[in-house]
Amino acid sequence: MKDELKKRIVKAPNGVEFEVEPLRDYYCEAPPTVMPQAYSKIVEKLFNWARSESIWILGFGTGCGAIEMRPLMTPRFDAYRYGVQWRPTPRQANLFIISGYLSVKTLKRAIRSYEQMQNPKYVIGLGSCTINGGMYWDSYNTIKRLDQYLPVDLYIAGCMPRPEALLQGFEDLKKLIRAGKAEGANQYAENFEWYKANQKQVIKDWDMPDYNW
Amino acid sequence: MYEVDRSQYPAKKADGTLDIDLESGKYLKLWQGPQHPGITGNMSVELTVCGDEVVEGKTHVGYLHRGFEKLMERRSFIQCFPIVCRICVPEPDFNEYCYAAAVEELAGIEVPEMADWIRTLILEMGRINSYLMYMGGQAGSFGMGVISQWTTYVRDLMLDRFEELTGARIYHMFILPGGVRDTLPDGFEQRMEETLQEIEKTMQEVYDAMFCNAIFKKRTIGLGYIDPSLLDTYGVTGPTARAAGVAKDVRKDQPYLVYPELEFEAVTGVDSDVFTRADVRRRDLLVSVDLIRQILAKMPRKGPVMAELPNVLHWKIPRGETYIRGECSRGEYGYYLVTDGSGYPRRVNVRGPSYTHAVALLERLIVNVNISDVAGLMVSLHTYPPEIER
Amino acid sequence: MHELTTRLNKLFPLGELTEQRADLAFVSVARESLRPLLQQLRDQEGFTHLVLLTAVDWIEENQFQLTYLLSNRSEACDIGIRVMIDRDEANMESIHDLWPTAATYQRELKEMFGIDFPGSPRIDEEFILEGWVDLPPYRRDFDTLKFSEDTYAQRPGRETLDPAQHMKDQLYPVVEE
Numbered sequence: 047m048k049d050e051l052k053k054r055i056v057k058a059p060n061g062v063e064f065e066v067e068p069l070r071d072y073y074c075e076a077p078p079t080v081m082p083q084a085y086s087k088i089v090e091k092l093f094n095w096a097r098s099e100s101i102w103i104l105g106f107g108t109g110c111g112a113i114e115m116r117p118l119m120t121p122r123f124d125a126y127r128y129g130v131q132w133r134p135t136p137r138q139a140n141l142f143i144i145s146g147y148l149s150v151k152t153l154k155r156a157i158r159s160y161e162q163m164q165n166p167k168y169v170i171g172l173g174s175c176t177i178n179g180g181m182y183w184d185s186y187n188t189i190k191r192l193d194q195y196l197p198v199d200l201y202i203a204g205c206m207p208r209p210e211a212l213l214q215g216f217e218d219l220k221k222l223i224r225a226g227k228a229e230g231a232n233q234y235a236e237n238f239e240w241y242k243a244n245q246k247q248v249i250k251d252w253d254m255p256d257y258n259w
Numbered sequence: 260m261y262e263v264d265r266s267q268y269p270a271k272k273a274d275g276t277l278d279i280d281l282e283s284g285k286y287l288k289l290w291q292g293p294q295h296p297g298i299t300g301n302m303s304v305e306l307t308v309c310g311d312e313v314v315e316g317k318t319h320v321g322y323l324h325r326g327f328e329k330l331m332e333r334r335s336f337i338q339c340f341p342i343v344c345r346i347c348v349p350e351p352d353f354n355e356y357c358y359a360a361a362v363e364e365l366a367g368i369e370v371p372e373m374a375d376w377i378r379t380l381i382l383e384m385g386r387i388n389s390y391l392m393y394m395g396g397q398a399g400s401f402g403m404g405v406i407s408q409w410t411t412y413v414r415d416l417m418l419d420r421f422e423e424l425t426g427a428r429i430y431h432m433f434i435l436p437g438g439v440r441d442t443l444p445d446g447f448e449q450r451m452e453e454t455l456q457e458i459e460k461t462m463q464e465v466y467d468a469m470f471c472n473a474i475f476k477k478r479t480i481g482l483g484y485i486d487p488s489l490l491d492t493y494g495v496t497g498p499t500a501r502a503a504g505v506a507k508d509v510r511k512d513q514p515y516l517v518y519p520e521l522e523f524e525a526v527t528g529v530d531s532d533v534f535t536r537a538d539v540r541r542r543d544l545l546v547s548v549d550l551i552r553q554i555l556a557k558m559p560r561k562g563p564v565m566a567e568l569p570n571v572l573h574w575k576i577p578r579g580e581t582y583i584r585g586e587c588s589r590g591e592y593g594y595y596l597v598t599d600g601s602g603y604p605r606r607v608n609v610r611g612p613s614y615t616h617a618v619a620l621l622e623r624l625i626v627n628v629n630i631s632d633v634a635g636l637m638v639s640l641h642t643y644p645p646e647i648e649r
Numbered sequence: 650m651h652e653l654t655t656r657l658n659k660l661f662p663l664g665e666l667t668e669q670r671a672d673l674a675f676v677s678v679a680r681e682s683l684r685p686l687l688q689q690l691r692d693q694e695g696f697t698h699l700v701l702l703t704a705v706d707w708i709e710e711n712q713f714q715l716t717y718l719l720s721n722r723s724e725a726c727d728i729g730i731r732v733m734i735d736r737d738e739a740n741m742e743s744i745h746d747l748w749p750t751a752a753t754y755q756r757e758l759k760e761m762f763g764i765d766f767p768g769s770p771r772i773d774e775e776f777i778l779e780g781w782v783d784l785p786p787y788r789r790d791f792d793t794l795k796f797s798e799d800t801y802a803q804r805p806g807r808e809t810l811d812p813a814q815h816m817k818d819q820l821y822p823v824v825e826e
Contacts, residue, residue, distance in 0.1 A: 058284060059285075105296055106294040106301075109301070110345065110348040110429075112300070113349060113429060116392075116395075117411055117414075117415050117418075119408075120411040121412065122412060122415050136294070149322060151321050151322050152301060152322040152323070154779070177804065178803070179801075179803075179804075181341075182325050183809070185325050185326050185329075185793065185797060186329070186783075186791075186793040186800075187324050187778070187786075188325055188801075189801050189802075190797070190803050190804065191802050191804045194802045205430070206428075206429045249780065250780040251779065320777060321775075321777035324777045328787060329786055329787055329793050330793065332789075338812065364670070491697040492748055493748075493749060493750050494700070494748065507722065512725050513672060513725050572812055580705075580729070582669075582673060582701075582727060582729065593700060595716065595718065597705050605705060606705040608701060608703040608716075610700060614753065615750045615753065619749055619750040619753050620750075648777045
């Protein structure tokens with residue numbers, strides 16, 4: 047555990063001393079819970095339609111796929127017309143695009159970013175390297191299967207996938223959401239122990255709380 | 260001008276580090292990145308701030324480490340060729356060229372003249388792409404989002420030319436040991452000319468909207484000054500060095516490929532601040548546009564593009580070592596290749612210009628910079644994280 | 650290039666010299682004379698730019714080769730200095746006071762090869778890897794394939810073919826009698 051996460055006494059600039067326990071004070075200890083369906087089917091359908099039409103992407107370029115995001119924001123491909131836009135912080139986003147290989151160091155940050163996102167949330171694995179390692183199948187520092195560590199709703203294959211492939215991917219994700227099949231976040235909550243065990247197996251120096259949000 | 264009160268700033272300890280007591284409440288630790296809009300790619304800077312001024316900055320890299328140098332030791336010489344371009348995403352062709360040239364030198368392969376011309380053409384096209392991306396980032400880091408819309412649009416046109424020539428948008432895998440994969444398609448020159456005209460038009464607009472903008476000038480002039488005496492001690496190359504008035508340009512200093520036959524001057528600036536670096540890159544982009552025109556006018560149209568290679572499945576290269584360098588859009592890009600007589604490279608070391616710029620130099624420049632200028636300063640060094648950690 | 654090496658040879662005992670190109674030469678020196686040689690090259694001969702500092706693992710000879718590549722811009726030539734150090738006690742004198750940027754290279758070498766440079770700033774901090782517990786990964790005896798198979802979950806169904814064998818099977822298929 048990192049030093050700044052340990053329980054300690056802090057002296058404020060005005061001289062008052064108080065106790066800080068970061069794990070309890072700054073983080074939520076409760077594990078994620080499964081989000082129940084709406085009370086009626088038709089309302090759930092309406093919700094899903096609304097969710098599918100406002101996909102907000104977290105602007106975290108974890109790998110080289112991030113370079114094809116930029117053309118998508120410009121008039122030529124213009125993903126905004128499908129209700130897709132990029133947000134700078136995880137609190138405002140509901141789609142996390144893992145744009146390529148994840149090194150162990152980035153995986154740690156990706157998990158934190160994912161857990162900070164609000165429900166309902168979705169994950170797209172972009173590129174062959176998220177599917178089975180791709181080019182980096184024998185690399186010592188990249189994970190080979192993204193769905194072991196984060197719940198993936200959709201994969202887009204290719205190295206590197208073209209912007210058109212991404213647009214098609216957004217459309218497919220919308221169909222999944224409307225059909226109520228994009229249940230990655232609930233899956234993560236249900237199998238929380240399994241995901242955490244997988245993550246800790248790879249991240250040897252786990253120095254953060256189990257659930258950061 | 261406003262007076263900065265530095266009385267609260269941390270004192271230096273005997274070993275040169277700063278005496279920062281975070282619990283005192285005077286200082287704040289801020290992480291810029293890796294998940295942050297104001298960072299160049301996937302890296303992070305750990306800032307310690309006092310008020311809104313940075314007193315210490317530490318670069319953290321390694322988020323994109325895939326271990327290329329290790330992976331290449333396990334792959335035969337021809338198997339290395341498709342993976343090297345993945346080392347640097349926005350300008351992958353330099354990896355292909357440097358790797359191919361290093362292998363050719365050690366294996367003693369003579370490259371056909373036509374291949375050299377096409378290689379130069381590809382490298383210049385890649386340079387334009389990279390500069391256009393930089394322009395958008397530099398403007399965006401000072402709040403001018405629309406400039407990056409324009410430059411991304413013309414970059415896309417250039418990617419179309421790439422696609423036409425090589426079949427891919429980002430990773431071209433076109434320059435391989437022995438030559439290049441193909442000749443130019445029919446009518447390429449004319450479509451290229453249209454693209455170049457569009458780029459020139461856009462760059463004029465960028466000049467009007469960005470370089471003549473009072474706010475941009477006010478924020479960038481004088482920011483991030485690099486003393487010319489620091490260039491060698493910090494290993495600074497490329498436009499960052501040229502903006503300090505030193506005409507460091509590998510294309511001129513140690514000409515490679517067909518650069519001796521082309522007419523151009525190394526672009527230099529005087530003031531060595533963020534504004535000058537942006538201006539040097541803008542002018543260098545126009546030089547590249549001119550170079551592409553010259554290449555298309557002068558290049559031969561006939562002849563082979565590929566040398567005879569031995570059977571690549573059993574290709575062994577005698578023991579030796581070499582270093583190949585080229586001038587990419589960020590500075591000197593080099594490959595150090597060691598072979599040991601087997602069918603696999605013994606060691607490949609990639610020398611990316613961002614390696615020195617983004618770590619040692621940035622940590623020095625970032626001190627006493629306002630937090631809001633950190634992003635702009637970082638972009639002005641034109642760093643691409645994947646080539647730092649490979 | 651030749652004049653330079655003759656001149657240097659008078660001052661320091663130089664080892665094997667390889668003239669790779671007209672503008673690039675590699676020279677071996679003993680580890681004691683590295684620092685005076687670098688200072689001489691930097692201050693007197695105009696090799697002011699440290700291009701790279703890297704290591705090569707010659708595991709058969711139980712040695713690491715450190716390569717210091719210096720560049721002289723006005724003469725447009727480069728010289729690479731090879732220093733052989735023992736693989737078991739891998740440590741070397743730091744040159745971060747000559748070139749501050751060398752500290753970055755030395756941090757990487759410490760992490761990736763396990764070569765220690767005592768006194769170099771932040772040498773013990775993690776640079777690229779995080780929470781690494783195995784051998785330094787760029788050493789030849791570290792097997793990246795085995796490590797990745799042991800550590801990471803693999804997706805079943807992936808096939809790895811030996812290129813030579815695969816081409817042979819493709820081009821000369823075995824005809825069944």
